[in-house]
Amino acid sequence: MPESPYYLIKVGAKAAARDSLFRLARRNEDEASVKARLSEIEATIQNDMLNKTSMKEFLKNPLYRKPLFIMTGIKIASLMNGGQAIESYMQTIIASSESIVSPEVSSIIFGVIQLPAAFLTSQLIDKLGRKPLLFISTSGCAVALILEGIYFYIQDYLHGNVQYISWIPTAGIVVFLIMSPLGLTSLAYVLMGELFPINIKESAVTLMTFFGVSMAFTVSKFYQPVSDRWGLYTVFWIFGGVCISGCIFAWLFLPETKGKSFSDIQIKLKRKKNVEEVQIEIIQKY
Secondary structure (H helix, E strand, C coil), X not given: CCCCHHHHHHCCCHHHHHHHHXXXXXXXXXXXXXXXXXXXXXXXXXXXXXXXXXXXXXXXXXXXXXXXXXXXXXXXXXXXXXXXXXXXXXXXXXXXXXXXXXXXXXXXXXXXXXXXXHHHHHHHHHHHCHHHHHHHHHHHHHHHHHHHHHHHHHHHHCCCCCHHHCCXXXXXXXXXXXXXXXXXXXXXXXXXXXXXXXXXHHHHHHXXXXXXHHHHHHHHHHHXXXXXXXXHHHHHHHHHHHHHHHHHHHHHHCCCCCCCCHHHHHHHCCCCCCXXXXXXXXXXXX
C-alpha cells in the first residue's frame, strides 16, 4: 500500500508523492490532471503548516469548531448506538430471550456476518457517498434496535406470547451487525481524516480517540445497571433513539465529501480563503 501523497509532501518527498498519486489516480486520469492535484496538495499543506497549532489553540480557534462539532456528533452516534455493549453481552441477550436459535449458534452467526459487512462498506463508500451511506446505516440500526426493544417489552413487561416472533432477537442483532459497519462505525474514521486539516490533525485524532474510548467505557459500564433497573427493552430503545438522532444529525450537518479533494472539503467547511493564491505561488515556483 503506497504512502499518502499528503504525508509524503509534508515530509518533503515530492517525487515519491508524485509516484504515489499516479498509482492512486483513476485509470482515465491523465498526467496533467495528476500534476494539478499534486500542486493543490502542496498548496493545502503549505497553507496548513504555516498555521500549525497546539491542542489549546485547536479547542479555542473558531475556525476548527465546525469539523470538531461534526466529528463529535458522529462519534457519539457511532459509540452510543450500543455496538460495544451488544457485542460484549450478545450471548446473554439471546439467552434472556426465547429465541429459536441458541446463544452458541447465534454467536457463530454474529461472528461470520461481520466480515462480508465490512467488505460491502469498502465497495459502497465511494459509490453511494458518505452521507447516504450513513443515513442507510443509522436507519437500519435504529429499526433493528427498536424491534429488539419491542420484542423484550412484549416478553418481559407484557408477559405476552412471543412464540411467533422468537426469530427477532437473533435476526435483529444480525441486521444491526450488518448495518453498523456499513457506515456508522467505519465512516467515523474516514471522516476524521477528511474533515480535520493537517495542521491540527494530531491534536484532533488524539482528542477524538480519547473521547471515543471514554464513550465506549461509559456505554459498557452502564448497560447492565440500566438493563437491570428499567429492562432490556429500555436499553435497546435508548440505542435506537441515538441512531435516529445520529441519522438526523448527519443529514443536517455532515457535508458530502465523496469525490472531493481535501482542499475542496476544507473550503466547503469555510476554513480557507486563500488556497488558490498559495497554489498559484507553488505552480510559479516549480
